[in-house]
Amino acid sequence: AQKVTQAQTEIxxxxxxxxxxxxxxxxxxxxxxxxxxxxxxxxxxxxxxRRNSFDEQNEISGRYSWNFQKxxxxxxxxxxxxxxxxxxxxxxxxxxxxxxxxxxxxxxFGQGTTLQVKP
Amino acid sequence: xxxxxxxxxxxxxxxxxxxxxKCYPIPRHDTVYWYQQGPGQDPQFLISFYEKMQxxxxxxxxxxxxxxxxxxxxELNMSSLxxxxxxxxxxxxxPLTGTPNTGExxxxxxxxxxxx
Numbered sequence: 001a002q003k004v005t006q007a008q009t010e011i012x013x014x015x016x017x018x019x020x021x022x023x024x025x026x027x028x029x030x031x032x033x034x035x036x037x038x039x040x041x042x043x044x045x046x047x048x049x050r051r052n053s054f055d056e057q058n059e060i061s062g063r064y065s066w067n068f069q070k071x072x073x074x075x076x077x078x079x080x081x082x083x084x085x086x087x088x089x090x091x092x093x094x095x096x097x098x099x100x101x102x103x104x105x106x107x108x109f110g111q112g113t114t115l116q117v118k119p
Numbered sequence: 120x121x122x123x124x125x126x127x128x129x130x131x132x133x134x135x136x137x138x139x140x141k142c143y144p145i146p147r148h149d150t151v152y153w154y155q156q157g158p159g160q161d162p163q164f165l166i167s168f169y170e171k172m173q174x175x176x177x178x179x180x181x182x183x184x185x186x187x188x189x190x191x192x193x194e195l196n197m198s199s200l201x202x203x204x205x206x207x208x209x210x211x212x213x214p215l216t217g218t219p220n221t222g223e224x225x226x227x228x229x230x231x232x233x234x235x
Contacts (some may be wrong), residue, residue: 035224043207045162045226091161095224105152105213105224106175109161 002027004094006110013082014118021077021113023092029053034068034075035093035107045091051075082117089114121145123227125210131233132200140195140230144212148225150174151193153185154209156229162209168193180204197232205234 003026013019025034036048049059051068059066063080079086093107124143132138144151150169154162164177168187179185182200187193197204210227 037226043231044228045209047224047226050223105150105167105211106164106177107154107162107224109163112161 002029002032002094002096002108004092004108004110006090006092006113008113009111010114010116012116012118015084016081017117018078018080019082019115019117021079021090021092021115023075023077023110025073025075025092025094027073027094027096029096031096033095035091035095036066036075036077037091037093039089039091039112041088048077048090079115082115084117084119087115087117123210123212123225125208125227125230127230128228129231129233131235133235134200134202136200136234137196137198138200138232139197140208140210140232142193142195142210142212142227144191144193144210145214145225148212148214149191150213151187151191152211152213152224153179153193153195154211156207156209157203158206160206165195200232200234202234205232207231 005024007022032053034051038046038048049066056068065078067076089112091112092110095107126141130138152167153165155165156162165179166185167175171187183197185195207229209229211224213224
């Protein structure tokens with residue numbers, strides 16, 4: 001069975017602080033994809049990153065960085081120098097990565113972490 | 120670039136009424152997924168379609184049905200609405216046919232259903 005756990009329900013930081021959102025996953029698949037989505041108060045799901053199970057390279061995109069460690073089944077997300085606009089719910093998600101499979105869009109989401117960045 | 124289009128964006132219904140949500144995938148995407156997100160919850164997979172056939176089913180109530188049409192758009196029909204059906208409903212699409220699975224998935228902006 002697949003499962004995603006985001007143990008942090010809510011995090012509150014002051015602007016310009018760095019913050020790390022944790023994500024731990026469980027899967028028996030050898031090929032899978034991990035995602036992070038941002039959901040602002042307006043409700044839409046904003047895609048942030050997709051990483052396949054064979055690529056453990058860390059990634060940096062501006063103030064965002066991701067640390068993928070298969071050894072600990074974790075895919076953590078760090079925001080550097082946080083801003084008020086970063087306030088949102090952040091979801092980590094997992095899907096299977098079978099070639100040609102029609103269930104690869106069946107994402108298993110974590111419970112989400114609500115990030116509040118105060119001015 | 121074209122995105123996934125969902126309509127209506129907002130819908131208010133009474134209990135026991137019926138609601139229909141529509142989803143227009145990105146052109147040349149042949150797979151559609153529906154998700155339901157209750158207040159304060161994470162999105163839950165409902166159902167998916169590939170080439171107009173149901174491909175997978177999640178925690179979708181029997182009161183709900185869905186289909187994918189020849190132009191690949193999909194409709195989610197919800198009958199005998201209950202208060203607990205109030206949620207944000209997301210549609211997502213992905214390209215599948217003839218492509219290696221890259222895990223690409225594109226979400227629409229969601230349809231917010233309120234049942235009174």
